[in-house]
Amino acid sequence: MASAPFSYTIFLQGKDAIQQDNPILPAVWRTPKGNLESSDIGSPSLPALLQQELLVDRLEAIIGDLWIAGRPVPPRPLHHHALLKRTIHVTERMDLHLVWHKDRIFIKPMPRFLLDPRFWTRHIKPGRLRKAAHGYLFSYAALITHESDFRLAQTHGLLPQEIIWKAWHEFVHDLLQNTIYADISPRYYYGELRLGRLNAIYRFHRGHLLRGYSSVAASNDYTSFLVDNYATLATLLAYALVLLQAMQVGLGTSILNAAKPFQQISYGFTVFVIAFTVLSTLIGGVVVVFAFLANWVSTTRFQEQRFLEMKVPQKDEGQRWIL
Numbered sequence: 001m002a003s004a005p006f007s008y009t010i011f012l013q014g015k016d017a018i019q020q021d022n023p024i025l026p027a028v029w030r031t032p033k034g035n036l037e038s039s040d041i042g043s044p045s046l047p048a049l050l051q052q053e054l055l056v057d058r059l060e061a062i063i064g065d066l067w068i069a070g071r072p073v074p075p076r077p078l079h080h081h082a083l084l085k086r087t088i089h090v091t092e093r094m095d096l097h098l099v100w101h102k103d104r105i106f107i108k109p110m111p112r113f114l115l116d117p118r119f120w121t122r123h124i125k126p127g128r129l130r131k132a133a134h135g136y137l138f139s140y141a142a143l144i145t146h147e148s149d150f151r152l153a154q155t156h157g158l159l160p161q162e163i164i165w166k167a168w169h170e171f172v173h174d175l176l177q178n179t180i181y182a183d184i185s186p187r188y189y190y191g192e193l194r195l196g197r198l199n200a201i202y203r204f205h206r207g208h209l210l211r212g213y214s215s216v217a218a219s220n221d222y223t224s225f226l227v228d229n230y231a232t233l234a235t236l237l238a239y240a241l242v243l244l245q246a247m248q249v250g251l252g253t254s255i256l257n258a259a260k261p262f263q264q265i266s267y268g269f270t271v272f273v274i275a276f277t278v279l280s281t282l283i284g285g286v287v288v289v290f291a292f293l294a295n296w297v298s299t300t301r302f303q304e305q306r307f308l309e310m311k312v313p314q315k316d317e318g319q320r321w322i323l
Contacts, residue, residue, distance in 0.1 A: 002120075002121070002125065002126050002130070003117065003120070003121055004117035004118075004119075004120030004121060004124075005120075005134050005137065005175060005178045005179060005183065006117060006137075006171060006174040006175045006178060007117055007174060008167075008170050008171050008173075008174040009116075009117070010115050010163055010167045010168065010170075010171045011115065011116075011160070011162060011163065011167075023112075024111070024112035024113040024116065024119070025039035025040070025041065025049070025111075025113060026039050026049075026053075026092075027039065029049045029052065029053075030052075031045075031048070032048075032052075041123070046123065047123075050123065050124070050129060051129060053092075053094065053111065054094055054129055054132045054133050054136065055094065055128065055129065055132050056094055056095050056097075056132055056185060056187045057095075058095050058213070059095060059187040059193075060128075060185065060186060060187055062198075062201050062202070062205065063186045063187065065201045065205060066187070066189075066190050066193065067190075068197050068200075068201060069190075069193040069194045069197040069198050069201065070190040070191055070192055070193040070194065071190065071191065072189045072190050073190075073191055074138070074139070074141075074142035074191050075098050075139055075142045075143055075191035075192050076142070076191065076192070077142065077143055077144065077145045077146060077149045078143050078144065078148075078149040078152040078153060079146065079148045079149050079152060081105055082152065085103055086100060086103055086104060086105045087103060087104055087105070088105060088107055088152075088156045088158075089104050089105065089106050089107070090106075090107065090108075090109055090156065090157060090158075091106040091107065091108055091216075092108060092109070093106075093108065094108055094132070094136065095214075096108070096214060096216065097136065097139070098139060098191060098192045098193060099192070099193050099194075099195050099198065099214070100192050100193070100194060100195065101194070101195040101196065101216075105192065106216070107143070107156075107158060108136075109157055109158045109159070110140060110158060110159050110160070112160055114133055114136070114137060115160070115163075115171070120133075128185070131183065131184055131185040132185045132187075134179065134183050134184045134185075135184030135185040135187060135188030136188070137175055137179075138175070138179055138184050138188055139188055139191075141172045141175055141176060141179075142191065143158075144159075144168060144172070147165050150165050150168055195213065195214060195216075198212070198213035198214070199212030199213045199214070200212070201213065233280055237273075237277065240269075240273045243269065244269070244270060244273065247262075247265075247266040247269065247270075250262065250266070251263070251266060
């Protein structure tokens with residue numbers, strides 16, 4: 001059995017985190033099919049739970065493009081994000097850990113089981129799972145470097161409350177003595193990742209045109225969708241309007257009015273702005289209609305499949321409940 005990448009016991013009073021009367025796993029977890037199951041160390045579904053908790057498959061799938069979304073350096077400490085006026089939003093999804101959007105950054109709190117070396121020895125085997133877990137611990141070593149970072153982590157519930165600063169200091173020292181980049185998932189070669197650019201990578205490189213990487217920061221209605229996505233277009237059209245007005249003033253002068261090249265440029269630019277505006281409006285309408293239809297079909301199919309798995313009655317066309 002492979003040992004943990006640390007040996008220091010971080011919890012006070014030598015608490016036995018493996019004992020079931022001291023829960024270190026989530027109370028329940030959601031299976032890939034959407035069902036709820038209780039978490040238990042002795043359960044045969046524990047490997048599936050750990051994969052859900054720790055793996056970063058979607059980021060590893062685009063590892064060659066991650067340089068677009070972030071820099072290959074450890075994440076900056078929590079106090080620096082506070083200086084950047086980024087608010088910490090807790091997420092339990094590992095694929096959103098250290099992803100940021102505008103003035104928000106998403107951080108996954110430290111699971112208790114990752115701080116117990118015995119749990120590593122018994123349940124976190126060598127391979128992708130171990131590299132992902134090791135990389136996650138490495139990211140926390142970078143996030144909490146000063147005591148001010150430690151206080152911020154405790155305030156936002158990122159670390160168990162019984163951990164004290166001295167214990168964290170010793171834990172990180174022990175961890176870094178046993179960490180090299182070959183031991184961690186390549187995702188953690190990079191620190192914070194920009195959500196907007198991850199969405200672009202997934203839309204244009206992976207073919208997920210509507211959802212991108214994550215819709216966690218997306219608008220919840222189609223009106224907001226148009227407002228958010230047409231903000232850049234509105235800015236471009238505002239500049240175009242200024243240029244058109246300047247050209248109109250220029251055509252009112254005798255010198256520019258007599259210059260055929262200027263007249264041709266003005267004519268061409270005017271036609272381009274009109275065509276671009278009409279085309280953009282049409283494309284926006286088509287995208288909204290397509291998104292609505294795609295969401296409707298997806299939701300209907302998912303509901304039918306879900307109800308079959310749940311073995312609950314469904315309604316037929318006559319609104320009668322059927323099995």
